[in-house]
Amino acid sequence: MSTEEVDAAAQRAWYRHPDLEMTIRAVADALTAGEGTDMIHQAALQEFLWLRLPRHYPQRQWLALAESTAAFLEELGEDRLAAIALSEQTATVLAAWAKGSAAGIEAFHRAQHSSGVDAPDTAVLQWGSIMGREEATALDAVERALGRAISSGKLIPGAPRWRLAALAITEAVLTRPLDIPPGQTFAGLITTERVSSWIESSTHPLLSDWRSGVANRLLNPIEPPVDPAAAIGPIGWLLALAAGPGGAALTQSNYLARDAVVDAVERFGWWDRDQLPRSEAEVHELRTVRGAAARLRLVRRRAHRLHTTARGSKLLAEPAELWGVVACESEDGEEFTKMVTELVGLRLVLGQLEQEEIVDDIGSILSSQGWSTDSGPLTTGIVHSAIWRPLRWWSLFSATNELESTWEWESSRRLTPHAVSLRPDGERMVLAYLRSRAAGPRHRPYL
Numbered sequence: 001m002s003t004e005e006v007d008a009a010a011q012r013a014w015y016r017h018p019d020l021e022m023t024i025r026a027v028a029d030a031l032t033a034g035e036g037t038d039m040i041h042q043a044a045l046q047e048f049l050w051l052r053l054p055r056h057y058p059q060r061q062w063l064a065l066a067e068s069t070a071a072f073l074e075e076l077g078e079d080r081l082a083a084i085a086l087s088e089q090t091a092t093v094l095a096a097w098a099k100g101s102a103a104g105i106e107a108f109h110r111a112q113h114s115s116g117v118d119a120p121d122t123a124v125l126q127w128g129s130i131m132g133r134e135e136a137t138a139l140d141a142v143e144r145a146l147g148r149a150i151s152s153g154k155l156i157p158g159a160p161r162w163r164l165a166a167l168a169i170t171e172a173v174l175t176r177p178l179d180i181p182p183g184q185t186f187a188g189l190i191t192t193e194r195v196s197s198w199i200e201s202s203t204h205p206l207l208s209d210w211r212s213g214v215a216n217r218l219l220n221p222i223e224p225p226v227d228p229a230a231a232i233g234p235i236g237w238l239l240a241l242a243a244g245p246g247g248a249a250l251t252q253s254n255y256l257a258r259d260a261v262v263d264a265v266e267r268f269g270w271w272d273r274d275q276l277p278r279s280e281a282e283v284h285e286l287r288t289v290r291g292a293a294a295r296l297r298l299v300r301r302r303a304h305r306l307h308t309t310a311r312g313s314k315l316l317a318e319p320a321e322l323w324g325v326v327a328c329e330s331e332d333g334e335e336f337t338k339m340v341t342e343l344v345g346l347r348l349v350l351g352q353l354e355q356e357e358i359v360d361d362i363g364s365i366l367s368s369q370g371w372s373t374d375s376g377p378l379t380t381g382i383v384h385s386a387i388w389r390p391l392r393w394w395s396l397f398s399a400t401n402e403l404e405s406t407w408e409w410e411s412s413r414r415l416t417p418h419a420v421s422l423r424p425d426g427e428r429m430v431l432a433y434l435r436s437r438a439a440g441p442r443h444r445p446y447l
Contacts, residue, residue: 023068043143054097116157128441138186204368210346228323247305255280327432331393341390352421399426
């Protein structure tokens with residue numbers, strides 16, 4: 001519908017509601033942005049009513065704007081959308097905004113999520129709150145498809161299995177071959193866009209080179225190893241232990257029972273002393289594995305027992321999916337560790353590395369990316385220690401080969417450096433981590 005027809009519809013609404021003349025004009029402009037009614041669909045309408053309206057207009061105008069929206073949409077023959085403007089849900093969201101921005105944003109997300117047109121995350125793609133052009137175009141296409149399905153009765157929010165239906169619609173849009181560019185899909189375009197942005201965000205020439213060198217290997221999902229369960233054995237062991245009858249026993253200090261600790265160190269070769277460990281507290285590897293499982297919401301503690309979550313049980317039964325989840329994790333989940341893990345992974349993909357050799361390079365890159373301490377620039381000692389974190393993490397899953405330093409003990413002179421390289425399955429794990437960094441969703445800390 002042309003802008004002239006939009007103006008005519010707005011004018012008809014004025015005649016019917018003369019007291020709303022100014023707000024009807026504002027609503028017509030906001031909903032169509034001068035581009036005609038092709039801009040109007042359910043998700044866009046809800047974003048206007050439940051987010052933009054309370055953010056950008058005085059509270060005293062909210063109800064009049066909602067009424068004006070309904071009047072304008074009725075003149076366009078969009079009675080279903082007009083009903084949303086006058087719905088109890090819109091009133092509820094606006095009432096939440098009246099209490100404050102935090103309550104309003106929470107109400108907006110809750111209402112949008114239950115409306116049926118909120119594009120769900122899928123195995124193909126997880127959406128970010130920071131989007132490039134391709135991702136924004138794809139999101140618009142998915143939202144419109146969901147809106148059409150609701151309008152036709154093929155998708156009924158709240159009905160049994162409706163979220164699975166929304167998921168199927170979303171994946172169909174994302175994987176459908178496009179006419180332009182021919183043969184491409186939205187999912188492929190978004191991945192390429194994200195990887196390109198990842199490279200362009202480099203603030204150091206060496207980082208740009210490293211990212212560019214691996215970029216083509218990250219455009220498609222990384223295949224798991226032939227035996228994914230074996231590749232992440234410690235995580236699977238912990239989940240199986242916690243999935244047993246009644247869960248895994250914990251001590252009064254909430255550590256795993258000693259028999260489980262001994263089983264772990266003997267099974268995975270985590271102990272080289274004569275006397276076996278007395279507690280989980282003595283085994284860094286086990287504490288790291290348990291911490292990662294908790295962060296990934298695979299296990300939870302209840303009283304003095306450790307249990308698998310529903311998510312943990314599901315992934316335990318799907319080793320390839322579990323491998324994919326674990327491969328995208330770092331030792332402690334902290335942002336600094338994630339960045340260092342990326343840098344060490346990028347360097348390892350190029351070939352064997354010596355830890356001492358890369359301290360200066362990684363320190364320089366981290367500083368260029370804005371990393372520092374509360375007291376000033378990163379020191380060599382801090383960088384050296386940080387580089388151990390990804391190496392320790394990947395060693396838990398036998399992803400690396402390590403050649404220990406050799407020394408001349410009489411003079412305390414090191415003869416050969418400590419060197420690390422990737423095993424074939426380890427390279428898959430590192431590439432999966434790098435892909436999560438390069439092609440994963442990007443988020444703001446709010447909204």
